[in-house]
Amino acid sequence: MTDISQISTFPITCHSWNADKSLVALSLNDNDVRIYKRDGTGKWNCLHTLEGHSNRVTGIDWGVKNNKIVTCGADRNAYVWQLQDNKWKPTLVLLRLNRAATCVRWSPNEAKFAVGSAARIISICYYEEENNWWLCKHIKKPIRSTVLSVDWHPNNVILAAGTSDYKARVFSAYVKEIEAKPEASTWGKKLVFGNLLAEFPAGTGNGGWVHSVSFSPNGNKLAWVGHCSSIAAADSASDNQVAILDCNLLPMVTCLWVTENSIVGAGFDCQPLLFSHGGGQLSLVAGLDSKVSSKEKTVTAMSMFKDMDKKGAGEVSTSVATKHQSAINEIRSVSKGSKGVNKISTSGTDGQMIVWNLDSLEKSIEGLRIS
Amino acid sequence: MSKTASTREFRKVDVDQFNEDNFQDETAAEESQGPNETEVNNSLQSKNNTQALKTVLQNPVASCRNPELKTRVFKLVMKVLSLFKSSEVETAVASLSAVEVDLLMKYVYRGFAEPTSDNICPILLLWHEKLFAVGGYGSIVRVLTNRQTV
Numbered sequence: 222m223t224d225i226s227q228i229s230t231f232p233i234t235c236h237s238w239n240a241d242k243s244l245v246a247l248s249l250n251d252n253d254v255r256i257y258k259r260d261g262t263g264k265w266n267c268l269h270t271l272e273g274h275s276n277r278v279t280g281i282d283w284g285v286k287n288n289k290i291v292t293c294g295a296d297r298n299a300y301v302w303q304l305q306d307n308k309w310k311p312t313l314v315l316l317r318l319n320r321a322a323t324c325v326r327w328s329p330n331e332a333k334f335a336v337g338s339a340a341r342i343i344s345i346c347y348y349e350e351e352n353n354w355w356l357c358k359h360i361k362k363p364i365r366s367t368v369l370s371v372d373w374h375p376n377n378v379i380l381a382a383g384t385s386d387y388k389a390r391v392f393s394a395y396v397k398e399i400e401a402k403p404e405a406s407t408w409g410k411k412l413v414f415g416n417l418l419a420e421f422p423a424g425t426g427n428g429g430w431v432h433s434v435s436f437s438p439n440g441n442k443l444a445w446v447g448h449c450s451s452i453a454a455a456d457s458a459s460d461n462q463v464a465i466l467d468c469n470l471l472p473m474v475t476c477l478w479v480t481e482n483s484i485v486g487a488g489f490d491c492q493p494l495l496f497s498h499g500g501g502q503l504s505l506v507a508g509l510d511s512k513v514s515s516k517e518k519t520v521t522a523m524s525m526f527k528d529m530d531k532k533g534a535g536e537v538s539t540s541v542a543t544k545h546q547s548a549i550n551e552i553r554s555v556s557k558g559s560k561g562v563n564k565i566s567t568s569g570t571d572g573q574m575i576v577w578n579l580d581s582l583e584k585s586i587e588g589l590r591i592s
Numbered sequence: 593m594s595k596t597a598s599t600r601e602f603r604k605v606d607v608d609q610f611n612e613d614n615f616q617d618e619t620a621a622e623e624s625q626g627p628n629e630t631e632v633n634n635s636l637q638s639k640n641n642t643q644a645l646k647t648v649l650q651n652p653v654a655s656c657r658n659p660e661l662k663t664r665v666f667k668l669v670m671k672v673l674s675l676f677k678s679s680e681v682e683t684a685v686a687s688l689s690a691v692e693v694d695l696l697m698k699y700v701y702r703g704f705a706e707p708t709s710d711n712i713c714p715i716l717l718l719w720h721e722k723l724f725a726v727g728g729y730g731s732i733v734r735v736l737t738n739r740q741t742v
Binding site for chain 1: 654655690727728729730731733734737738739740
């Protein structure tokens with residue numbers, strides 16, 4: 222049902238699956254990218270180590286169509302890795318940044334990719350055939366702080382960015398050098414490169430840093446999670462109507478649409494949470510961690526000391542009730558079923574990677590319904 | 593030596609404020625008048641504590657730039673909170689909306705930071721416990737992340 226793998230004792234900063242989901246590229250909070258393969262016994266073995274970055278790797282994305290891996294790091298660089306003779310060879314991409322790169326994503330057709338950075342710039346990089354070189358263009362205005370996450374719209378032209386200036390924005394990233402003029406979208410008609418199509422606040426009031434943005438499968442809706450413990454969604458088909466939910470939980474740092482109406486978010490609560498978006502409203506459906514959902518037990522400090530005094534118990538348990546022992550930092554879609562995404566993987570700072578099977582979880586956890 | 597060499601006033605200037613790249617808070621300052629104080633005092637005199645609490649949380653001053661107004665409202669909120677009996681706190685919290693719970697949590701934390709009287713802390717701790725039961729960790733996180741302070 223849920224497939225738990227303790228990859229390492231080090232935190233997994235980011236991860237990405239290949240096309241047939243047999244290999245996963247991840248970074249263990251250091252300068253290298255490691256490609257892991259599962260052997261017959263279910264154990265994960267490190268197949269390749271991709272060394273190239275001179276500072277921490279902050280983002281990895283594996284292109285399922287072109288089988289190229291793009292990575293970005295705190296050394297202000299991005300590399301595109303290609304498999305040649307069973308070795309991964311890097312190609313440096315000049316991002317022209319003076320601060321760290323924070324996140325990277327291939328576009329849906331994988332001819333270009335977007336890199337967000339702490340330099341308040343999004344670099345859109347595309348391949349130029351004549352010079353055999355990756356070029357980049359910058360989106361600067363009106364970003365006022367670090368870009369924390371980027372996500373592409375299925376039409377390959379529109380890009381969403383979550384930044385730490387408390388806003389989630391939608392831009393046009395139409396590169397006229399490599400693609401045909403795009404059709405008008407529900408997000409906007411003027412699709413000039415760098416054009417701001419929409420801007421949303423992180424939550425009620427100011428909100429907090431927008432950690433993650435995600436487009437729904439058909440691209441009409443955008444979801445984002447903020448550090449103010451809120452999740453929000455905007456529907457471009459309904460005139461950019463925004464639904465914000467201020468949660469009672471610790472902030473989430475990553476989110477993903479699994480169907481057109483359901484979002485899975487995860488973060489410092491150490492478990493993935495399912496939200497439902499319908500009728501202009503967002504609501505929490507359930508947590509995906511069956512261990513925690515089954516019993517509601519709140520332990521206060523006072524009762525803990527009372528127990529220690531009464532029972533003479535000296536040891537304090539340091540493990541957490543959820544499967545992930547520490548914060549989750551990335552959710553990725555693993556496989557799609559008839560309704561939508563049916564398997565997701567989460568990686569956390571506890572070094573674990575867990576694959577959640579949404580279909581079987583829907584049957585086993587009461588109240589969990591994916592709309 | 594030039595005339596200005598002897599003065600050291602320039603060392604006290606905060607040059608960062610003149611940096612054009614600085615993040616400016618875009619939200620325009622709303623001119624909020626704050627809660628109606630006479631109405632609050634009337635409710636308190638007539639022992640209608642819950643009504644006083646709801647009134648004092650209206651017209652929130654969080655987005656104002658007027659520190660005296662904010663301090664006045666803060667002191668009034670502390671007064672209302674301290675007049676509740678321990679047994680009434682839970683029912684009062686139950687009558688608040690989610691937005692009011694978040695706002696009251698902000699005042700509780702300000703109350704911890706600037707105690708208005710010697711025995712305000714145990715009262716605030718009780719309020720904190722009851723508000724936390726309803727608002728959860730999210731209400732505390734929003735106190736920390738929201739740039740508009742009470």
